[in-house]
Amino acid sequence: MKYLYGNWKMNHISSDVDTFIKSFNRIKLDDDIAYGIAVPFVHIEKMVKKVGQKAQIGAENVAFAEKGAFTGEISAEMLTDFDVDFCLVGHSERRHVFNETDEEVNKKVKLLIKNGITPVLCIGETLEEFEAGKTQTVLKNQLKNGLKGIKDELCGLIVAYEPVWAIGTGKTATKQGIIKNIKFIKKCLVELLNKDGASVPVLYGGSVKPENAAELLSDAVVDGALVGGASLDAKQFVEIGKNIIRS
Numbered sequence: 238m239k240y241l242y243g244n245w246k247m248n249h250i251s252s253d254v255d256t257f258i259k260s261f262n263r264i265k266l267d268d269d270i271a272y273g274i275a276v277p278f279v280h281i282e283k284m285v286k287k288v289g290q291k292a293q294i295g296a297e298n299v300a301f302a303e304k305g306a307f308t309g310e311i312s313a314e315m316l317t318d319f320d321v322d323f324c325l326v327g328h329s330e331r332r333h334v335f336n337e338t339d340e341e342v343n344k345k346v347k348l349l350i351k352n353g354i355t356p357v358l359c360i361g362e363t364l365e366e367f368e369a370g371k372t373q374t375v376l377k378n379q380l381k382n383g384l385k386g387i388k389d390e391l392c393g394l395i396v397a398y399e400p401v402w403a404i405g406t407g408k409t410a411t412k413q414g415i416i417k418n419i420k421f422i423k424k425c426l427v428e429l430l431n432k433d434g435a436s437v438p439v440l441y442g443g444s445v446k447p448e449n450a451a452e453l454l455s456d457a458v459v460d461g462a463l464v465g466g467a468s469l470d471a472k473q474f475v476e477i478g479k480n481i482i483r484s
């Protein structure tokens with residue numbers, strides 16, 4: 238079983254969503270792939286209603302606080318209320334454009350678990366860190382800080398390894414680099430979460446497309462992909478899954 242999760246980011250108005258739904262629902266999906274799509278808040282209700290049977294529907298962000306005077310934020314409880322299955326946390330755009338800290342990431346993970354929503358914890362090194370050979374130190378710290386104080390219930394936790402320099406750039410990590418770092422992440426997860434850590438799926442993200450999916454994702458250690466740009470079009474998105482299975 239591989240996981241294919243999409244992240245629409247700040248794209249698609251409602252007419253685009255209708256086009257996506259029509260196309261997605263016409264395609265026969267592979268049983269060996271678990272599909273998930275993270276969408277902007279305003280599209281959640283429609284996506285849950287119309288696609289929720291075929292794919293998990295997720296949010297792209299959640300507030301770090303439970304409720305109250307946080308203008309513009311959406312709480313984990315509100316997401317549960319709208320039947321959201323999962324939520325991205327710590328995506329590189331949140332960390333680097335909105336200066337989200339590990340501490341906030343940790344609060345969000347805990348609130349999601351408390352509300353029964355699967356956190357998809359995104360971690361990854363910047364180009365500078367990559368070139369300085371600091372990748373694994375960064376990954377370990379982001380995991381340790383993001384999962385601080387989480388002992389028992391993981392609520393289906395998923396980790397996505399997304400090198401910041403590979404997101405939306407057309408550059409991908411090498412297959413060997415992905416395998417090496419995902420193995421390292423899995424080792425850290427066992428250290429941090431004991432035996433439960435061994436069951437956490439670890440996905441790769443960063444410029445995944447139908448053309449490179451088989452090469453990058455076919456190794457058994459890679460549990461799937463988190464896809465940005467190529468998840469906006471239903472056919473292209475599903476094609477990624479088909480190419481992984483075929484390889």
Ligand code: PGA
Pocket residue numbers: 244399403404405406407442443444445463464465466467
């Ligand atoms: P990309 O984005 O596939 O467009 O590189 C990946 C992500 O941000 O999760």
